Amino acid sequence: MIRPPKLQLGDKVAIVSPSFAGPGQWPEIYQLGLHRLTKEFKLKPVEFPTTRQVRASARDRSVDLISAFRDKKIKAIIASLGGNDQVTYVKNLPNQVFREHPKAFFGFSDNTHLSNHLWLNSIISYYGGMILTQFAFQQGMDPFTIKYLKKAMFVGGWTQLEASHQYNDIDLDWADPNNISKNRVYENNSGWFWDGQGMIEGISWGGCLESIDEMLRHGIAIPSLTDFENIILFTETSEETPSKSYVFRVYRALGERGILAKVKAFLVGRPKAWSFENQQTTSAKKKYRQAQRETIIEIIRRYNPTAPIVQNLDIGHTEPQIPLPYGGKLKVDTSKREIWAKF
Numbered sequence: 001m002i003r004p005p006k007l008q009l010g011d012k013v014a015i016v017s018p019s020f021a022g023p024g025q026w027p028e029i030y031q032l033g034l035h036r037l038t039k040e041f042k043l044k045p046v047e048f049p050t051t052r053q054v055r056a057s058a059r060d061r062s063v064d065l066i067s068a069f070r071d072k073k074i075k076a077i078i079a080s081l082g083g084n085d086q087v088t089y090v091k092n093l094p095n096q097v098f099r100e101h102p103k104a105f106f107g108f109s110d111n112t113h114l115s116n117h118l119w120l121n122s123i124i125s126y127y128g129g130m131i132l133t134q135f136a137f138q139q140g141m142d143p144f145t146i147k148y149l150k151k152a153m154f155v156g157g158w159t160q161l162e163a164s165h166q167y168n169d170i171d172l173d174w175a176d177p178n179n180i181s182k183n184r185v186y187e188n189n190s191g192w193f194w195d196g197q198g199m200i201e202g203i204s205w206g207g208c209l210e211s212i213d214e215m216l217r218h219g220i221a222i223p224s225l226t227d228f229e230n231i232i233l234f235t236e237t238s239e240e241t242p243s244k245s246y247v248f249r250v251y252r253a254l255g256e257r258g259i260l261a262k263v264k265a266f267l268v269g270r271p272k273a274w275s276f277e278n279q280q281t282t283s284a285k286k287k288y289r290q291a292q293r294e295t296i297i298e299i300i301r302r303y304n305p306t307a308p309i310v311q312n313l314d315i316g317h318t319e320p321q322i323p324l325p326y327g328g329k330l331k332v333d334t335s336k337r338e339i340w341a342k343f
Contacts, residue, residue, distance in 0.1 A: 001203060001327045003124050004076070004104040007153045009042040011075040014068035015131060017051045018061055018090075019083020019110040022132045024052035026174040030080065033136035037078075040141065041153065046073075051080060058089035065093065065114070069101045076153070080131045082109025082238075087214040090117050091221070098123055104153070106130065106323060108316055109238055112207030113215070115326040119205060120221060126152045127207060127234075127315065128323030137319060138172050139183045144320035151343045152323045158331075161322060161339045163191045163312070168319045169272045169285075171239075184319065187282065189270075189312075192337070195297055196308040200332045202264040204325060204341075206234035208316060210242065213250045216257070228262035232330045236269025236316030241278050241288065244295040251299040260303035265332045267324075267339070268296055268309070269316035308334050 007013070015034070017023065023030035030052075034045050048064040050056035068077045090113040098121045105111075105118060106129035115125045128134065129149050135141065144164050151159055166186040172179040205223055206212065212235065215222055223231060233254075237247065254260050271292050273285035280288060293311050300309060310332060314322050324341060331340040 001124050002102045002122050003156075003328070004102045006156050007043065007075055007104070010044065012044045012046050012073050013037070013076045013078055014048055014071070014074045015045045015051055015078055015080055016048050016061075016064050016068055017053075017056070017080045018065060018107070018114055019079070019086055020081055021050060021052055021054045021056060022081035024054040026132065027052070028177045028180065029132050029136045029174045032180060033131035036135045036141055037131070040146065041150070058085070062089055062093060066097050069098055069103055074103065076104040076106070078129065078131060079105075079107030079111050081133065082107070082111055082130065084110055086110045086113035087211070087218055087220065090114055093117055095121050106152070109208050110211055112211035113220070115207060116205075116215065116220070116222060119223065119327045124325055124327040126323040127326045128321045132174070134319075134321055137184070138179055139181060142320040144314070148322045152325070156343050158340050158342050161313070161341055164189050164314050164320045167270060167314070169274050169317075171274070171276065173276070192313065193293055193311040194308070194334060194337060196306055197334050198265070198306070198308050198332070199335065200232065200265040200308055202230050202232040202330060203327055204234055204330050205231045205327065207326070209235045209237050209247065209250050210240060213253070216250070216253050225258050225262055228259050229264070231263055232265045232267060232332065233259070233263045234267040234269070234315060234324060237271050237292070238317050239272050239275040241271070241273060241275055244291045247292055248295050248299050251296060255299065255303035260300055263304065263307060265307050266300060266309040267313055267315070267330070267332070268311040270312045270314065270318045272317040308332050310339060
């Protein structure tokens, strides 16, 4: 795998909208994210033509992605937000331009598709760190998130991952500018949940479970079964709060394709258990997460009786967030209860 060069203070970074153009829908939130990127990270954002175009075509978004990677002045690419349609066009992106101009890409959720495309071209990306969600976090960016973003952007090397002491998954409405100065509601975090034994090293692949489902349904190219012999699979679920039966079926699909039996270890992000459409109580959220944890262990163990499974990580649709290297090396040590990632 190719590890893109680290950033330097003052570097130009592309801001793109490969999925939904959130900056056009919520301009105040977008500007807050750009301000934080400039002030906290000392980077210079470069907006591309479709970044604010809510109904930009897949072709035009493709052009922006290709241009951002090809532009020698651009040193990294950051997604503004996720969405739900990358499966329709990422499969048609070229390969050579990415191989010739490897750069760090930051994004998650629907951006799973682009990270998978980069993985297939041997390029490491980072699963996390979008402008509207992490950089524009109301009141102030989470220090835990800042720490890991800076490791991904500027530092590199092996880093021991931590479990956050508290988490947030109750959103504030982006449509109300008054929310920009409000604090999010945090709750105590339960830490990681471990199952299985072993000391494992591999490279990561995975992402949002709903996007992985799309890849499987539509026959999108993913790593081969031989590749999966060296993979640590990571997944997480979105604000759609999928049912435990849905999670079971997607994991079963991975099992029936022979993937679960090959994978060396499993990492699972803390499920987002609240959305504006599903405003669950603290008690209901706890039950939802427990049901998903138990479902994942049950289905994995049908296909892989021994591989380590670690759940409730700060990856994906949660705050704080670790921008996990996608395609980077990971180490899982169940005896020490440690996880290491090479940033």
